[in-house]
Amino acid sequence: MNYEITIGLEVHTELSTKSKIFCNCTTLFGGEPNTHVCEICSGMPGTLPLLNQTVVEYAVKTGLATNCSITRYNKFDRKNYFYPDLPKAYQISQLYLPVCRNGYVEIDSDAGKKKVRIHEIHMEEDAGKLIHDPWEDCTLVDYNRCGVPLLEIVSEPDMSSAQEVIDYLEKLRAILQYTGVSDCKMQEGSLRADINLSVRPAGQKELGTRTEMKNMNSFKAITRAIESESKRQIELLEEGKEVVQQTRRWDDNKGTSYSMRSKEDAHDYKYFPEPDLPPIEISDAQIDEIKSSMPELPQNKKLRYISEFGLPQYDTGIITNSIHLVYLFEETVKICKNPKIAANWIMVELMKLLNDSGTLPENINFNHSSLGKIIVILEQGKITRETAKKVFGEVFYNDVDPDTYIKDNNLSVMTDSLAIRTAIEDVLTQNEKSVNEYKGGKTQAFQYLIGQSMRALKGQAQAQEVTKILKDILG
Amino acid sequence: MQIGSDLVNYLEALARIELTDTQREKCKSDLQDILSYIDTLNELDTSGVEPLSHSFPVTNVFHEDCVQESKDRDGLLLNAPFKKDGCFKVPKTVE
Numbered sequence: 001m002n003y004e005i006t007i008g009l010e011v012h013t014e015l016s017t018k019s020k021i022f023c024n025c026t027t028l029f030g031g032e033p034n035t036h037v038c039e040i041c042s043g044m045p046g047t048l049p050l051l052n053q054t055v056v057e058y059a060v061k062t063g064l065a066t067n068c069s070i071t072r073y074n075k076f077d078r079k080n081y082f083y084p085d086l087p088k089a090y091q092i093s094q095l096y097l098p099v100c101r102n103g104y105v106e107i108d109s110d111a112g113k114k115k116v117r118i119h120e121i122h123m124e125e126d127a128g129k130l131i132h133d134p135w136e137d138c139t140l141v142d143y144n145r146c147g148v149p150l151l152e153i154v155s156e157p158d159m160s161s162a163q164e165v166i167d168y169l170e171k172l173r174a175i176l177q178y179t180g181v182s183d184c185k186m187q188e189g190s191l192r193a194d195i196n197l198s199v200r201p202a203g204q205k206e207l208g209t210r211t212e213m214k215n216m217n218s219f220k221a222i223t224r225a226i227e228s229e230s231k232r233q234i235e236l237l238e239e240g241k242e243v244v245q246q247t248r249r250w251d252d253n254k255g256t257s258y259s260m261r262s263k264e265d266a267h268d269y270k271y272f273p274e275p276d277l278p279p280i281e282i283s284d285a286q287i288d289e290i291k292s293s294m295p296e297l298p299q300n301k302k303l304r305y306i307s308e309f310g311l312p313q314y315d316t317g318i319i320t321n322s323i324h325l326v327y328l329f330e331e332t333v334k335i336c337k338n339p340k341i342a343a344n345w346i347m348v349e350l351m352k353l354l355n356d357s358g359t360l361p362e363n364i365n366f367n368h369s370s371l372g373k374i375i376v377i378l379e380q381g382k383i384t385r386e387t388a389k390k391v392f393g394e395v396f397y398n399d400v401d402p403d404t405y406i407k408d409n410n411l412s413v414m415t416d417s418l419a420i421r422t423a424i425e426d427v428l429t430q431n432e433k434s435v436n437e438y439k440g441g442k443t444q445a446f447q448y449l450i451g452q453s454m455r456a457l458k459g460q461a462q463a464q465e466v467t468k469i470l471k472d473i474l475g
Numbered sequence: 476m477q478i479g480s481d482l483v484n485y486l487e488a489l490a491r492i493e494l495t496d497t498q499r500e501k502c503k504s505d506l507q508d509i510l511s512y513i514d515t516l517n518e519l520d521t522s523g524v525e526p527l528s529h530s531f532p533v534t535n536v537f538h539e540d541c542v543q544e545s546k547d548r549d550g551l552l553l554n555a556p557f558k559k560d561g562c563f564k565v566p567k568t569v570e
């Protein structure tokens with residue numbers, strides 16, 4: 001039998017504000033345990049939370065960028081649960097009147113364009129970190145992350161494969177990065193997803209029973225977890241068994257998920273309106289102001305790159321998916337004035353360097369003007385393509401200045417025909433066998449001799465020039 | 476609504492507290508009183524009255540997004556019953 005997979009996501013993203021959501025402690029990642037904590041974010045009795053106004057601005061920005069309607073009068077609610085990661089024994093969140101509702105994100109799936117609907121976006125505070133102490137078999141609590149502002153972005157169950165989930169997350173991440181709302185560093189937990197997944201026989205109208213997998217923080221783990229969990233559920237149905245609604249934890253090392261204890265599963269939060277925080281009113285003027293400060297969003301940028309620069313759809317998709325590649329691309333175009341060549345260098349040479357070194361675009365740390373400079377020098381014929389690649393590698397790993405590096409290492413193209421000729425003559429004397437083979441009619445020998453000559457010239461002579469001289473000598 | 480022992484046990488579990496039998500009986504009758512009072516309130520016709528989300532007529536009370544120094548850690552941990560390595564120490568949670 002065929003099965004359909006239905007997936008909805010709850011994405012948590014930590015906002016790039018300087019201070020926490022209800023106090024002025026820093027949101028900086030890291031730091032010694034409990035050094036970014038005050039009376040408010042550690043939940044001392046008698047303290048009052050005060051909302052960070054930038055959090056509201058970022059929430060509205062995100063809502064507008066994901067086509068949501070903004071709740072003009074919204075408020076906070078108290079979500080009660082007793083777990084040491086929350087010192088107040090409740091999380092301040094939004095249940096009844098979330099700040100954004102009813103939006104969508106458009107993804108380019110295999111089946112063409114698809115809208116993933118956003119059910120709601122709400123503001124809330126992050127929890128602290130629990131560290132297991134194996135020596136005393138107890139738990140240590142660090143509240144540095146406690147009170148860092150979060151947006152929870154809840155989608156409708158509109159995705160049906162791991163690929164669609166990744167497409168959606170990539171698009172969402174690009175939107176959050178473009179708007180400057182979050183840096184979305186998954187390894188630091190600033191973008192993480194809960195996956196709600198169910199399966200049903202193809203054609204069945206009502207959805208199957210769903211399970212939830214919490215706090216997934218890498219695209220690879222998400223893909224594996226979705227594939228494993230849908231397989232597990234299908235196998236249960238095939239055996240005539242039932243899927244039990246539960247929260248499961250994905251163990252990426254073992255490649256399996258397991259059910260979490262039911263105690264943790266008691267979703268009875270006894271929500272009630274948060275009495276410590278007055279409601280929030282958002283005016284037309286504020287919305288207009290935020291709208292006018294919105295940057296060009298990924299989808300629009302992509303379309304513009306295609307129509308204005310004539311770039312291929314695939315390339316624009318890759319580049320516009322990452323704000324860091326966009327920064328590099330736009331700076332390069334500004335300098336070399338040739339979008340196609342700039343895109344090509346990013347898609348081929350940069351991608352190769354990123355892959356070889358296992359670097360993410362967000363960790364690119366060379367001067368963004370360097371790639372444009374290399375392209376200009378190359379196009380002026382001052383260096384060969386081989387040299388340009390070599391210099392770009394140096395830029396990538398060591399952030400050298402292209403001009404200085406080329407000058408210091410004498411990498412400019414050789415223009416002295418006599419010197420090139422002398423070098424080639426040396427090569428021919430050393431490769432008498434190939435010369436004779438060529439003269440005997442073996443054309444491959446010529447390619448070999450060109451290669452040897454280029455090597456002797458350290459790639460600094462233009463290939464056409466070398467070919468010409470070589471033909472001239474060999475007759 | 477009648478408050479039974481099951482409900483009191485459930486609330487104990489949610490709140491991670493354990494009551495003595497005497498406390499349970501007391502809790503049961505207190506909760507019963509609270510709920511009867513709500514029943515009294517429910518006799519009022521509130522159709523056409525906007526739900527109240529806050530007791531003061533104020534909105535938009537904010538702090539500016541700037542960083543101020545956090546509390547020094549020794550002070551923060553001063554009242555913690557148990558601490559270790561700059562952290563609050565609590566009984567082992569799951570995993």
Ligand SMILES: [Zn+2]
Pocket residue numbers: 020023024025036037038039040041042147545
């Ligand atoms: Zn604080």
